[in-house]
Amino acid sequence: MKKPALMPLVVWLLLSGCSYGSDDPHPAAVGDQTGDGHTRAMTSDAVAAVDSAPVPVPRVDNVLSLISDVDGDGTLSYAIANGATINYWHGQQFVLQGKSYYTGFAWLSPAVFGEQEDEYPDPGQKAVLAQATFVLGSDAQQPWHWEGSELDIGQFGAHGQGSAVDSARQVQTWAMHNGDLLLAVPTRYDTPGATGRAVEILHFSATLPAQADDRRWRHLGTLEAGSDNSASCGEANPRIACRDVSAHLRFEQVSGQQFPLLWLDFAQASESSLRYRYEAPSRTYQPI
Numbered sequence: 024m025k026k027p028a029l030m031p032l033v034v035w036l037l038l039s040g041c042s043y044g045s046d047d048p049h050p051a052a053v054g055d056q057t058g059d060g061h062t063r064a065m066t067s068d069a070v071a072a073v074d075s076a077p078v079p080v081p082r083v084d085n086v087l088s089l090i091s092d093v094d095g096d097g098t099l100s101y102a103i104a105n106g107a108t109i110n111y112w113h114g115q116q117f118v119l120q121g122k123s124y125y126t127g128f129a130w131l132s133p134a135v136f137g138e139q140e141d142e143y144p145d146p147g148q149k150a151v152l153a154q155a156t157f158v159l160g161s162d163a164q165q166p167w168h169w170e171g172s173e174l175d176i177g178q179f180g181a182h183g184q185g186s187a188v189d190s191a192r193q194v195q196t197w198a199m200h201n202g203d204l205l206l207a208v209p210t211r212y213d214t215p216g217a218t219g220r221a222v223e224i225l226h227f228s229a230t231l232p233a234q235a236d237d238r239r240w241r242h243l244g245t246l247e248a249g250s251d252n253s254a255s256c257g258e259a260n261p262r263i264a265c266r267d268v269s270a271h272l273r274f275e276q277v278s279g280q281q282f283p284l285l286w287l288d289f290a291q292a293s294e295s296s297l298r299y300r301y302e303a304p305s306r307t308y309q310p311i
Contacts, residue, residue, distance in 0.1 A: 043171035043232050051081040051157050051167040078166045081157050083111050086127030089155045090172045105134035113188050113208055120202055123159035130185030144183035152177050154240045177242025186210035197274045202229035207272050216255035220248045222272050224308055244308040248287055
């Protein structure tokens with residue numbers, strides 16, 4: 024089986040580039056949040072809770088068009104280039120060091136050509152994660168101003184698709200001592216006979232990108248956080264024991280370390296906690 028071609032999409036990403044550093048940020052259209060239907064904000068020492076009556080966030084279609092430079096006519100998933108699609112993933116509103124932000128995330132599927140369009144995507148093929156970030160201003164008519172977009176902040180998922188946000192679990196944030204932010208988004212994905220659970224870890228830099236390799240947002244890894252095989256056990260299949268395992272993410276600040284340790288604590292006594300440390304060379308969290 025041939026893998027879907029990534030190169031043409033990569034070329035398109037490079038040509039489209041990263042849009043940051045504008046002296047005159049564009050106002051963003053606002054409206055009811057769609058997609059997963061939620062805008063989530065968590066509280067920590069430097070991350071304030073969003074007001075109980077928040078300003079409407081930028082519309083999802085506006086987010087997607089600013090990322091891809093392609094108008095999807097109001098849809099949440101559409102073609103952009105060489106058979107690739109852009110797909111809305113998650114929206115996060117937060118307040119960091121006194122400034123209100125909103126980031127809309129999307130994933131991009133690989134490009135496909137010819138006979139590959141009829142082939143099932145390779146299980147190891149990931150989706151590209153992208154984002155558009157907005158800053159809240161004082162203009163009541165145009166409250167959100169587009170700060171910039173990034174078309175490639177990392178890869179996640181499988182079969183050429185991003186993992187779906189798991190609304191049954193809580194999004195978490197962690198304010199770092201240097202003003203940066205960690206965002207943990209719970210996800211779920213299908214496996215044969217079970218639903219897998221994971222947590223996507225993303226890093227928001229308080230400093231705007233200055234070099235080609237800099238990112239405002241960066242995906243730091245996928246942490247496996249349990250599974251549920253209830254669809255294929257019990258009455259559905261008495262020969263298979265039911266197993267529903269889920270972990271809670273915990274942050275631990277370590278003296279002298281910029282990034283916290285991450286713990287996955289399982290409710291089940293039979294499961295041991297898992298610990299992850301940020302590795303600077305790979306810019307990812309790795310098990311220890």
